[in-house]
Amino acid sequence: MKRIEVIGLGSSDLDQMPLGVWRRLEQADRIHLRTEDHPAVSALKEKGAELVNLDHIYEQNETFEGTYQAIVDSLVAAAEHEDVVYAVPGHPLFYETTTELLLEQEKQGGLEVSVSGGQSFIDAVISAVKVPVNEGFQVLDGMAFKTRDLDHHQHTLITQVYDQYSLGEVKLSLLEYYPAETQVKIVDAAGSTHEQVISRPLHEIDHLDIQSNLLCLYIPKVEDARLSQRDIHHMTEVFDTLVGENGCPWDKVQTHESLERYLLEETYEVIEAIERQDDEGIVEELGDILLQVALHSAIGKKDGYFDFFDVLDSVTAKVIRRHPHVFGDASVETLDDLDRVWSEAKVKEGKKEKIKYEKSYGSIVLEWMKETIHEGKPLEDILKERGQNDET
Numbered sequence: 001m002k003r004i005e006v007i008g009l010g011s012s013d014l015d016q017m018p019l020g021v022w023r024r025l026e027q028a029d030r031i032h033l034r035t036e037d038h039p040a041v042s043a044l045k046e047k048g049a050e051l052v053n054l055d056h057i058y059e060q061n062e063t064f065e066g067t068y069q070a071i072v073d074s075l076v077a078a079a080e081h082e083d084v085v086y087a088v089p090g091h092p093l094f095y096e097t098t099t100e101l102l103l104e105q106e107k108q109g110g111l112e113v114s115v116s117g118g119q120s121f122i123d124a125v126i127s128a129v130k131v132p133v134n135e136g137f138q139v140l141d142g143m144a145f146k147t148r149d150l151d152h153h154q155h156t157l158i159t160q161v162y163d164q165y166s167l168g169e170v171k172l173s174l175l176e177y178y179p180a181e182t183q184v185k186i187v188d189a190a191g192s193t194h195e196q197v198i199s200r201p202l203h204e205i206d207h208l209d210i211q212s213n214l215l216c217l218y219i220p221k222v223e224d225a226r227l228s229q230r231d232i233h234h235m236t237e238v239f240d241t242l243v244g245e246n247g248c249p250w251d252k253v254q255t256h257e258s259l260e261r262y263l264l265e266e267t268y269e270v271i272e273a274i275e276r277q278d279d280e281g282i283v284e285e286l287g288d289i290l291l292q293v294a295l296h297s298a299i300g301k302k303d304g305y306f307d308f309f310d311v312l313d314s315v316t317a318k319v320i321r322r323h324p325h326v327f328g329d330a331s332v333e334t335l336d337d338l339d340r341v342w343s344e345a346k347v348k349e350g351k352k353e354k355i356k357y358e359k360s361y362g363s364i365v366l367e368w369m370k371e372t373i374h375e376g377k378p379l380e381d382i383l384k385e386r387g388q389n390d391e392t
Contacts, residue, residue, distance in 0.1 A: 002079035002111045006092040007119010010215070012192030013039035016124065021117030025049070028085040032075060034098060037213045038089050038191055046059050053080075062099070064143065064190035072101045072294030076111065089213060091120035095141060095159050121216060122157065131155045142170045142217070143239045152227040158217035161186075168206035170217065177197045178202055178219065179226065185218040186210070195387050234357045236308045256296055 007024060010017045017040060024033060025044060032052040033041065046049060054071050061067040077080045078084050092099045092115045119217075122139065131137055133360040137155035143166075150156065158174075161167050166315040169185070180203040189212065198208065205217065228234045229248065242251040273281030297308035314389035322345040325338070332338050 001078065003083040003114070004075055004102060004111065005083070005085050005114045005116065006096075006102065007085060007087050008085050008091045008096075008120075009038050009089055010117075010119040011090050011121035011124040012189055012195070014043045015193075016119055016191050017158055018117060018119070024117070025085075025087065030082075030085065032078065032084060032086045032087070034071060034088045035213060039189070039194070051391050061115045066095045068101060071098050072105065075102070076105065079111070088118070089121075091117075091118035094118075094120040094122070095139075117332070119191075119213070121159075121190060124195075125157060125187050125216050125218065128187050128190040128195060128197055129185050129220075131220075132217070135221055136223075142166060145173070147173060147176045150174070153220040153225060155221045156219040158219070161215045161217050162207050163211040163215075164209060164214060167208070167210075167215075167217070171202065171205050172218070173270060174202055177227070177230075179224065180223070182219065182222060184220070186281045187193075187216045187218055188212050190216065190357065232308075235294060236298070239308075240301065241296045243295070243298045243302050251295065256299060259296060259299075266292055290313065318349075321349065 007021060010021070014022070026047060028049060030050045030052060031044065033054060035055050035058075036053045037055070041051070054074060057070045057074065058067050059065070061070055074259075075084055075086055080369065086098075088096050089097065090096065098115075102111070102113045105111050125135060126137070133155075134155065137157065138149075138151060139157045139159060140149055142158045142160040144160075145158070156381065158170055161170055166334040180201065183199060184202050186196075186198045186200065186205060186208065187199075188194070188210065192214075202219075228376065242248045243254070255300075266285065270285040270289060273285045293311065294308060297306065297311055300310075301307035320327045323341055324345060325332040325341055330341050332341055354378070364367060
């Protein structure tokens with residue numbers, strides 16, 4: 001049975017390493033290092049241990065995925081001849097992709113993997129920036145996180161930042177969520193004698209000429225109304241409050257039926273903004289449409305029938321079902337193919353063809369709207385004229 005022992009070197013220098021881990025490393029005849037760029041490696045060299053440095057594999061591969069797989073392949077090949085001791089920065093199970101790959105290979109049989117030691121960088125970083133973890137914090141991978149993962153209500157640590165370029169890539173993603181002036185901290189070699197904590201506005205983090213395998217980006221918890229207003233959960237809470245017992249006297253007595261006219265009115269206003277090519281107006285009027293959806297959903301929740309997330313689930317599931325050529329295996333080359341795929345998807349849902357009077361109504365009203373807007377007449381006036389001249 002091939003055996004590989006993965007040992008964590010901790011987050012910084014030898015002073016932070018548990019005594020038991022150091023003794024195990026001292027006993028090893030040969031140690032494979034994912035990278036030599038770690039403060040504890042110099043102490044291993046002084047002890048005269050035979051070190052197999054795997055840094056060269058980074059230079060042989062264009063992607064991190066390829067690099068990590070090549071490292072694992074090298075370790076497994078070495079394990080054919082002897083038990084392998086493999087040392088990695090930090091904790092072996094904390095953002096260490098090679099450990100994950102080794103454990104996956106262990107599941108396939110023929111390989112035994114053990115994991116020990118290693119203080120994760122989190123302990124050192126939260127001490128360096130004084131994060132009150134009881135307020136809540138999250139750790140995100142700088143190479144893989146999505147904007148949806150961000151939460152300004154929590155302290156956030158971003159890993160996998162190494163240099164000016166990687167900080168720049170992370171910055172672009174963060175600026176989709178946080179204001180540019182948000183104060184953040186770049187932490188290098190946390191817990192060691194070389195520890196640095198650099199404060200910068202978010203938009204300037206890639207202005208630093210810095211390179212280190214021990215970097216981490218810290219974003220403090222931010223109480224900012226602008227961020228809350230972009231949060232769909234916050235939106236639903238606002239509308240739940242409006243229709244609740246202590247909410248607005250008008251909102252809390254509304255029903256689905258009483259709101260029907262407002263949905264039509266807001267729809268007309270969206271069309272008007274589109275015809276005027278008024279981008280700011282489109283944003284505002286689409287917001288009013290969403291207001292109607294949120295209000296109906298809050299009423300549905302209060303009555304115990306459905307909530308906003310039921311609506312969200314329904315529409316997202318429908319869109320995915322009806323686009324198997326995008327989210328599935330269906331092939332579409334022409335518009336006829338697209339019509340066929342769409343129709344088949346609707347049939348699978350159990351949808352039956354019906355006469356849709358709203359389509360004819362919509363086309364008539366849309367022509368009125370365009371005439372109104374391009375002639376510069378108020379919509380109310382043209383509707384009155386239509387009502388006087390056309391009883392239909």
